[in-house]
Amino acid sequence: MEQLFSDGVLNTPSSFIREILKVTQSDDIISFAGGLPNPISFPADALKESSDRVIHDFQGKVFQYSTTEGYDPLREYIAKRYEEKFELSYDKNDILITTGSQQALDLLGKVLINKGDRLAIERPGYLGAIQSFSMYQPSFVGIDLKDNGLDAAMLKTELEKGPIKLLYTVPNFQNPTGLTYSKESREQVCNILQDYNTVLIEDDPYGDLRFDGENLPYIGAGKLPNSVLLGSISKIITPGFRLGWICTKNRELMHQLVIAKQASDLHSNIFSQYVIYDYLSHHDLTEHIVKIRQLYKEQSSAMLAAIQKYFPSTIKYTVPQGGMFLWATLPDGQSALELFQKASKKKVAFVPGDPFYVGEKNVPSFRLNYTNSDSDTIFEGIKRIAQAIEDLLSP
Numbered sequence: 488m489e490q491l492f493s494d495g496v497l498n499t500p501s502s503f504i505r506e507i508l509k510v511t512q513s514d515d516i517i518s519f520a521g522g523l524p525n526p527i528s529f530p531a532d533a534l535k536e537s538s539d540r541v542i543h544d545f546q547g548k549v550f551q552y553s554t555t556e557g558y559d560p561l562r563e564y565i566a567k568r569y570e571e572k573f574e575l576s577y578d579k580n581d582i583l584i585t586t587g588s589q590q591a592l593d594l595l596g597k598v599l600i601n602k603g604d605r606l607a608i609e610r611p612g613y614l615g616a617i618q619s620f621s622m623y624q625p626s627f628v629g630i631d632l633k634d635n636g637l638d639a640a641m642l643k644t645e646l647e648k649g650p651i652k653l654l655y656t657v658p659n660f661q662n663p664t665g666l667t668y669s670k671e672s673r674e675q676v677c678n679i680l681q682d683y684n685t686v687l688i689e690d691d692p693y694g695d696l697r698f699d700g701e702n703l704p705y706i707g708a709g710k711l712p713n714s715v716l717l718g719s720i721s722k723i724i725t726p727g728f729r730l731g732w733i734c735t736k737n738r739e740l741m742h743q744l745v746i747a748k749q750a751s752d753l754h755s756n757i758f759s760q761y762v763i764y765d766y767l768s769h770h771d772l773t774e775h776i777v778k779i780r781q782l783y784k785e786q787s788s789a790m791l792a793a794i795q796k797y798f799p800s801t802i803k804y805t806v807p808q809g810g811m812f813l814w815a816t817l818p819d820g821q822s823a824l825e826l827f828q829k830a831s832k833k834k835v836a837f838v839p840g841d842p843f844y845v846g847e848k849n850v851p852s853f854r855l856n857y858t859n860s861d862s863d864t865i866f867e868g869i870k871r872i873a874q875a876i877e878d879l880l881s882p
Contacts (some may be wrong), residue, residue, distance in 0.1 A: 557584025594783025
């Protein structure tokens with residue numbers, strides 16, 4: 488059968504995180520592996536009210552086929568929010584509703600990537616993007632992440648070597664590291680890209696979840712002609728509805744993305760779009776997000792306190808200003824995958840760093856998610872990981 492499969496699917500890695508999540512379903516396992524929002528943040532009652540109201544008010548319309556671009560009032564709401572928060576002059580024609588940000592990545596891959604094209608990603612980078620883009624068999628170019636953002640000199644060097652079709656970034660509370668690009672780093676990247684015909688993708692599922700520091704402008708939005716923003720309701724309302732969006736003022740690119748989506752799924756779930764717009768029309772989203780920020784700040788603080796208490800001083804780790812993750816690094820020469828195996832025997836899970844790199848094995852870093860556990864669970868889980876680290880590092 489293998490000879491019948493496409494080269495694209497055979498060269499695409501399976502999601503390591505999805506495989507881990509299968510193992511962590513047991514009640515006795517503490518999991519920091521998934522990128523899961525805290526379920527208590529889901530506005531379930533309000534969404535039920537919106538669902539009932541939408542069915543009553545629109546009846547069969549919300550169960551019928553719809554336009555590929557998405558529900559106009561929702562697109563207008565998204566465009567207006569970018570204008571209010573970032574002074575970006577978008578309108579509904581700059582917004583394409585997608586089935587989560589993951590479909591947005593797939594559509595961009597369909598439209599932009601030919602086999603062998605050079606594609607720049609953060610190193611380490613988001614596993615979902617690596618997996619999605621791999622279907623189109625690019626040549627990945629890893630650009631190192633520093634504490635304040637991309638290594639600008641490295642990006643410049645790689646661009647001078649030859650064309651890079653696109654640069655994929657997560658500038659706010661990056662997945663997997665939790666790092667945020669500084670204002671200076673964003674300006675450096677923007678200035679570099681002005682001289683190249685490269686599409687900049689800024690994936691921003693976590694931007695609203697800032698609990699420390701100040702909000703920063705995007706790298707390329709409103710400045711670069713080939714700028715693309717990705718957004719999602721998954722981290723601020725619910726991931727189960729699978730609604731995200733692509734935002735770009737490049738009309739040629741948007742036209743091709745719409746064609747690609749027509750060929751992919753015709754349109755995203757229109758019932759969900761109506762419900763989400765109704766929810767947004769009847770509730771204060773900012774007030775809802777403030778509650779999530781407060782919750783995640785408490786959980787982040789608990790994990791940092793637990794790490795300071797239990798981890799040996801040789802372990803380095805990031806201190807996020809928002810989002811859902813932090814990134815820990817073992818001493819040189821140690822394997823986070825080996826640590827994962829030892830930790831799993833102690834009934835605790837995380838994501839070893841290997842899946843966040845292309846072609847690298849036994850890296851020393853690993854990702855920890857703090858948003859889906861209470862403080863007591865966080866302390867117990869970090870204590871177990873510390874015990875596994877002790878087993879790994881002891882002679």
